[in-house]
Amino acid sequence: MENKGFIRKTKQRKAILSVLRSTKIHPTADWIYEEVRKEVPNVSLGTIYRNLKILTEMGEVMELSYGSTYSRFDGNPDNHYHFVCEECGSIFDIDIDIAEKFETKVENKLGVKVTDHRMEFYGLCTECLKSKQESAAK
Amino acid sequence: MENKGFIRKTKQRKAILSVLRSTKIHPTADWIYEEVRKEVPNVSLGTIYRNLKILTEMGEVMELSYGSTYSRFDGNPDNHYHFVCEECGSIFDIDIDIAEKFETKVENKLGVKVTDHRMEFYGLCTECLKSKQESAAK
DNA sequence: ATAAATGCAAAGCATTTGCAACCAT
């Protein structure tokens, strides 16, 4: 595995982080790959994956995996909740308070140590709701 | 894909559901495969996957995927939260109330339709906490 | 009878990895 004691700032790594920081679409590794390529034309997908892993471990980005076959990544490492549209697959950030008290509750219930939690909502996004209504109106 | 209008009760399907209903360990497809084999010696993994998909669609079981490369399945289809031990990978059910009010909150915030939500906690389970303390005591 | 379901093996596909060359420090 990759080293931990000494992390270099390569242009690939910087580009990946920059791409991730500047989008809200929670992209896949492949989307990131295509973006980074515009700046570093011969990056390899392997490098994308390796760096996404390292950046995740460093706490710089967040990996999301909701049932789909591939992961999505979030450039905002602070805990926040997500909404996933089951129609189009879009993922949106939710701006509501983090329920920290739940963590304590779980610790007491199970006798475990909780370090983190995640919450995600599923349903239909505004766009998909709209097109459903339109097609229903026939 | 499989048919929807007409679902047969095959011994394979019954065995899979029965295995899933009688364990709390949130097993992988492979574990289920090994269990079902004890009763139906020549089931194939393909059948396990096909049925897990059907049973999930029928709302009889739940598919869980937390970043790991493979899915785990839960024989309890009613919404409930999970605790994932980051040390040993065990998954435990959490017996606390479902926060339905969050769904309304999200609908209002984003203007979407929420049909479901999930919440999972991460940390160290009782077992792993214990062995950490022991090794710390040197 | 007949369409759903199975077993088998091949295929898919996102992600990982080995290795020689490369480059940040």
Next chain:
DNA sequence: ATGGTTGCAAATGCTTTGCATTTAT
């Protein structure tokens, strides 16, 4: 100089699929 990183391509490993055959209804 030197060991972390990269590109490339091959390998992994979970999951899906095509097809001939079996089986529930």
